[in-house]
Amino acid sequence: MNDATEFPETLTGAIQYFADADRALNFMVSIRWADGKAVCPCCQSSNAAFLATRRLWKCRDCKKQFSVKVGTIFEDSSLGLDKWLPTFWMIVNAKNGISSCEISRALGVTQKTAWFMLHRIRLAIQNGSMDKLSGEVEADETYIGGKARSMNSAQRSKRGRGTGGVGKEIVIWNVAARSN
């Protein structure tokens, strides 16, 4: 991340930081694609044009458009990165754990929404990856299931590829939380 020096140290800071859509986008790009170059989730091509006004990429090879959320735990959610990333921040920085009530209050979302984000993010941290879990494709904010737990080892190893930067960023956040 090129602006790591101003990375938020407080929750208020995190909320303000990720309220800026371009900043949130840049942050996601830096944790998804280690070299900062978008990779098409359909054909794995890195030959994609960035459509700045829509914050989307268009693959020059397969012509499909994709956002930074495609292929991640955020993909099938209508919640913006301005909610997901501060929630992420809260979870990794909470020394004694965090409840959905606290997230709900801090971000002004319903407790149900907060619970949904908390559940997904915990799974991502547990798995060291923000890649979408294949068993959860049909899940949405109104459905909170434990399907990901039944994921088999083939799915686990499949998720491991092509996202070198993701686990690293989670580790950085965890380390930052512990060193306080």
Ligand SMILES: [Zn+2]
């Ligand atoms: Zn493509």
